[in-house]
Amino acid sequence: MPDELGIVHVYPELLGTYGDRGNVLALVHRAAARGITARVIEVALDTPLPRDGDLYLLGGGEDSAQLLAARSLLADDRARSVLAERPCLAVCAGFQLLAHRFEDADGQPQPGLGLLDVTCGRLARRAVGEIVTEPEDLPGVPTLTGYENHRGTAVLGPRARPLGRVVTGVGNGRDGWEGARQGHTFATYLHGPVLVRNPALTDLLLSRVVGELAPFDDTDVERLRDERLDAADPRRHRARRALLGHWAA
Known part of the structure; x- marks a missing residue:
């Protein structure tokens, strides 16, 4: 276990839309709950990624910001090796930046870092709204x-x-899948922020660095999870209300 957990936030001025900076805060919060000190390292555009980080995060961004981030990452001769060697969470635009290629706003293919065996295209219509997924082969991580x-x-x-x-x-727009993972890299289209809404995923990332974590019951976050799951699935909401009514009786 490192004496201090180094969390590297890549290009936060570009890749931080829809509250993705909250993913950094979630990691710091849940590390502190186990007595682990975390240091956040913010990397500015056109600055080489530090090699001594423990966890790396890339958030979402608009099309123009994504192109600037891609240019900077591809120009950084250490970016591929650094991100391949350490646990990494990439969200939305960050997801696409780690793919083989993605399409810009004009539908033109642009190169990514190729750390994920993934190719990203464009949906006919923008996907907007609550999303729920069942984890694939991630023991201990719930919905x-x-x-x-x-x-x-x-x-x-x-x-x-x-x-x-x-x-x-x-x-992902086809085959019924969401996100991707390969090696130490986890990628997703989920905002929310995803680590605030899903503490078990936060703990999974932390455990890749520090090993097994002590249990931590975060009631407020669990309440948020229930609210968001109910909002996404009215049937679940009705079933929960019926069950609560049964208990009250």
Whole structure:
């Protein structure tokens, strides 16, 4: 376990839309709950990624910001090796930046870092709204809740695995999958922020660095999870209300 957890936030001035900066705060919060000190390192555009980070985060961004981020990452001769060697969470535009390629606002293909065996295209219509997915082969991680607002698709190659299967929402836009993971990298279209809404996923990322974590009951976050899951699935909401009514009786 490192003496201090180094959380590297990549290009926060570009890749931080829809509250994705909250993913950093979630990691700091849940690390502190276990007595682990975290240091946040913000990397500015056109600055080489530090090699000594423990966790790396890339958030979402608009099309123009994504192109600037892509240019900067591709010009950084250490970016591929650094991000391949350490646990990384990439959200929305960050997801596409780690793919083989993605399409810009004009539908033109643009190169990504190729750390994920994924190719990203464009949806016919923007996907906007609550999204629920069931994790794929992630023991201990329950149903994932998030908010999507994107035009991107994601086609997974044989070396990448999905993060989960879509229950409600659009996700990757085909095959019923959402997100991707490969090696130490986790990628998703889920905002929310995704780590605030899904503390078990936060803990999974932390455990990749510090090992097994002590249990931590965060009642407020669990209440938020229930609210968002109910909002995405009215049937679940009705079933929960009926069950609460039964208990009250």
